[in-house]
Amino acid sequence: MPQQLLLGDEALALGALDAGLSGCYAYPGTPSTEIMEFLQNSPEAATAGVHREWSANEKTAMEEALGMSYAGKRAMVCMKHVGMNVCGDGFVNAAVTGSNGGLIVVAADDPSMHSSQNEQDSRYYAQFAMIPCLEPSSQQEAYQAPRLAFELSERLQTPVLIRLTTRLSHSRADIVRGEERTPQNDRHDPENPRRFVLLPGIAKQNYARLCDKQADFIQASEDSSLNQLIPGRDNAIGIVTTGIAYNYLMEAFGGDCPYPILKLAQYPLPQRQLRKLLDDCDEIYVIEEGMPFVETQLRSPLNDPSIHGRLSGDLPRTGELNPRLVAQMFHLPLPELPDASALVRNRPPRLCDGCPHISTYQALTEALKDFDDHRVFGDIGCYTLGALPPFSAISTCVDMGASITMAKGAADAGVTTPVAVIGDSTFTHSGMTGLLDAIWEKAPITVVILDNGTTGMTGGQTSIGAGRLEDICAGLGADPDHIHVITPLPNQHAKNVETFKAELAFRGLSVIIARRECIQTLRRKK
Amino acid sequence: MKNDIVLAGVGGQGILTIAAIIARAAMQAGLHAKQSEVHGMSQRGGSVEAHLRLSSNPIHSDLIAPGTADVILAVEPMEALRQLACLAPDGAVLANANPVRNIPDYPDTNAILDQLKRRPKAVVLDAEGIATATAGSARAMNMVMLGAVSAFLDLPPELLQNAVADMFARKGQKVVDSNLAAFAAGRDAALQK
Numbered sequence: 001m002p003q004q005l006l007l008g009d010e011a012l013a014l015g016a017l018d019a020g021l022s023g024c025y026a027y028p029g030t031p032s033t034e035i036m037e038f039l040q041n042s043p044e045a046a047t048a049g050v051h052r053e054w055s056a057n058e059k060t061a062m063e064e065a066l067g068m069s070y071a072g073k074r075a076m077v078c079m080k081h082v083g084m085n086v087c088g089d090g091f092v093n094a095a096v097t098g099s100n101g102g103l104i105v106v107a108a109d110d111p112s113m114h115s116s117q118n119e120q121d122s123r124y125y126a127q128f129a130m131i132p133c134l135e136p137s138s139q140q141e142a143y144q145a146p147r148l149a150f151e152l153s154e155r156l157q158t159p160v161l162i163r164l165t166t167r168l169s170h171s172r173a174d175i176v177r178g179e180e181r182t183p184q185n186d187r188h189d190p191e192n193p194r195r196f197v198l199l200p201g202i203a204k205q206n207y208a209r210l211c212d213k214q215a216d217f218i219q220a221s222e223d224s225s226l227n228q229l230i231p232g233r234d235n236a237i238g239i240v241t242t243g244i245a246y247n248y249l250m251e252a253f254g255g256d257c258p259y260p261i262l263k264l265a266q267y268p269l270p271q272r273q274l275r276k277l278l279d280d281c282d283e284i285y286v287i288e289e290g291m292p293f294v295e296t297q298l299r300s301p302l303n304d305p306s307i308h309g310r311l312s313g314d315l316p317r318t319g320e321l322n323p324r325l326v327a328q329m330f331h332l333p334l335p336e337l338p339d340a341s342a343l344v345r346n347r348p349p350r351l352c353d354g355c356p357h358i359s360t361y362q363a364l365t366e367a368l369k370d371f372d373d374h375r376v377f378g379d380i381g382c383y384t385l386g387a388l389p390p391f392s393a394i395s396t397c398v399d400m401g402a403s404i405t406m407a408k409g410a411a412d413a414g415v416t417t418p419v420a421v422i423g424d425s426t427f428t429h430s431g432m433t434g435l436l437d438a439i440w441e442k443a444p445i446t447v448v449i450l451d452n453g454t455t456g457m458t459g460g461q462t463s464i465g466a467g468r469l470e471d472i473c474a475g476l477g478a479d480p481d482h483i484h485v486i487t488p489l490p491n492q493h494a495k496n497v498e499t500f501k502a503e504l505a506f507r508g509l510s511v512i513i514a515r516r517e518c519i520q521t522l523r524r525k526k
Numbered sequence: 527m528k529n530d531i532v533l534a535g536v537g538g539q540g541i542l543t544i545a546a547i548i549a550r551a552a553m554q555a556g557l558h559a560k561q562s563e564v565h566g567m568s569q570r571g572g573s574v575e576a577h578l579r580l581s582s583n584p585i586h587s588d589l590i591a592p593g594t595a596d597v598i599l600a601v602e603p604m605e606a607l608r609q610l611a612c613l614a615p616d617g618a619v620l621a622n623a624n625p626v627r628n629i630p631d632y633p634d635t636n637a638i639l640d641q642l643k644r645r646p647k648a649v650v651l652d653a654e655g656i657a658t659a660t661a662g663s664a665r666a667m668n669m670v671m672l673g674a675v676s677a678f679l680d681l682p683p684e685l686l687q688n689a690v691a692d693m694f695a696r697k698g699q700k701v702v703d704s705n706l707a708a709f710a711a712g713r714d715a716a717l718q719k
Contacts, residue, residue: 005561007563031565167588170565172562247587251586341608341641343633343638459565
């Protein structure tokens with residue numbers, strides 16, 4: 001087969017397709033978005049009839065994938081790391097039901113927070129739910145991982161988490177595709193139909209079985225082709241790498257590392273190989289992208305000083321790794337770096353010229369001048385850039401949907417004019433339930449929904465409620481007299497300011513939908 | 527052989543198009559390639575960078591270690607300056623001279639160009655000017671810069687030209703020809719410096 005240059009995300013998607021995938025479920029989020037996009041653009045996936053539509057959020061996606069697994073087929077659900085928080089309920093309980101058809105959960109972590117609000121490490125989720133986790137170290141392993149994960153999932157009746165990180169998700173490499181595609185599973189029911197009914201009596205049995213499976217998961221890690229104990233010629237130091245950290249180590253040593261290496265890409269930790277490394281070597285260096293997950297397990301609880309990593313200060317506690325940081329860990333000679341030029345200025349991202357959000361913020365900011373005690377609660381999307389000059393228009397940005405609920409909480413605390421600013425896709429992801437709270441309590445908040453018809457920040461994916469948000473809000477119980485649709489254009493400015501002013505003054509709940517298509521998706525259509 | 531290239535620019539200028547063409551040519555040459563990209567919010571008019579590594583041997587790291595890059599290819603001058611710490615002491619910096627002034631405190635362009643030209647190997651081009659003169663459109667700036675970087679790569683230029691032709695084939699022969707003209711002018715300009 002010819003070689004292909006694929007992103008880690010794309011390699012994983014292709015690997016899943018070749019491993020008999022029947023359905024992919026996801027909500028867009030950097031750096032995971034390209035997994036689903038690859039399948040949506042794949043003629044082979046279309047021919048194979050693979051499900052590949054976006055879901056409303058990560059929780060609905062997780063449960064849809066679990067339903068497909070229940071019905072016997074191989075399913076995959078993909079998200080960025082913070083999506084794991086959204087789907088946590090379904091995820092943890094899917095570990096208790098176990099899988100029927102193979103079930104893969106893909107979490108793409110974003111150390112250094114290139115496009116995220118935190119650095120959480122999804123390996124902790126796998127450990128918490130007590131399920132296996134794969135962490136591919138290359139695009140080729142990202143291609144292989146779904147096949148291994150589906151087999152593991154079906155053999156041990158467990159969901160399997162695959163953890164990617166930004167540099168693997170968003171880096172291309174030449175990969176070699178396998179010769180054959182595994183056919184999709186036939187529909188089949190679980191052998192024990194009660195296994196998916198988590199009534200306490202059944203859940204207790206399932207949970208005991210999950211605890212029993214831990215030994216099998218460790219055995220699977222010890223037998224895995226992804227975990228390799230590579231001998232060295234100097235046992236003074238033993239090195240543990242996880243995922244792509246191995247590549248940085250090899251780069252730092254020019255491909256010839258003198259020390260034994262335990263190259264990890266499957267959890268739980270393989271005890272046999274780890275025991276050998278710890279027995280053979282005096283000092284252990286742990287190199288892992290993200291949080292000190294392995295290092296903590298090796299150091300705790302007595303902070304063993306022979307374990308080196310992010311906690312010991314040998315590597316920075318936060319942020320992405322790179323070959324230079326790893327070389328510094330081993331005191332290898334390094335080129336001196338010049339000081340940064342004083343001429344270089346920070347160039348943050350900004351709203352595109354012609355973006356509808358610009359007009360909305362201009363009108364909102366002007367209207368708010370009449371209201372002294374106002375606070376604007378923001379949300380997750382391009383419009384978060386409204387926090388930066390020249391707008392400086394929003395006070396908060398925390399998590400998907402938090403604009404409406406935080407505005408309501410602030411109203412409860414006595415803030416006179418709380419405003420929520422949220423995008424169409426974020427609203428249907430996690431804003432609707434919060435709006436229901438606010439409607440029920442007649443909270444005096446103004447909810448501004450920026451309806452640009454797409455999930456803009458991640459590149460323009462389907463937004464499943466766009467264009468009918470006024471119906472959704474009215475259906476939830478918002479007063480139609482206080483639901484307005486405005487057109488955020490410079491020539492509508494005066495009119496829009498008046499609409500904002502009237503509803504900001506209203507002592508009840510109002511919804512203003514600012515509707516105009518994203519300039520990027522509009523441009524692409526031309 | 528090994529070519530480690532740091533590409534830099536402003537979101538929307540199209541550095542990934544340049545990277546994709548070089549990577550395609552490298553595949554044709556039977557080389558290994560790794561290309562680390564920037565996606566997400568940073569695409570919106572902010573600083574962007576991509577790392578492209580070509581080698582006859584398997585490549586370990588997706589990222590180029592600071593202080594080891596062979597070439598910086600910047601389609602904007604201040605973004606070239608931002609990446610200088612990536613460059614090996616004998617590395618080449620190749621920059622478009624035309625600034626994107628989308629921030630209020632953009633520094634003096636001549637001061638930036640002076641700092642770039644102080645590097646032992648520096649090529650600073652009016653890429654839009656060359657593109658307009660040869661391809662009839664400033665938008666072919668990317669192809670000028672691609673042609674210029676070809677002078678620093680261990681890749682046969684024909685493979686890059688083929689990749690350019692492939693990429694624009696569906697837009698017709700005229701578009702292919704004008705982009706190839708921009709490529710040739712960029713390559714000549716770099717070879718003369």
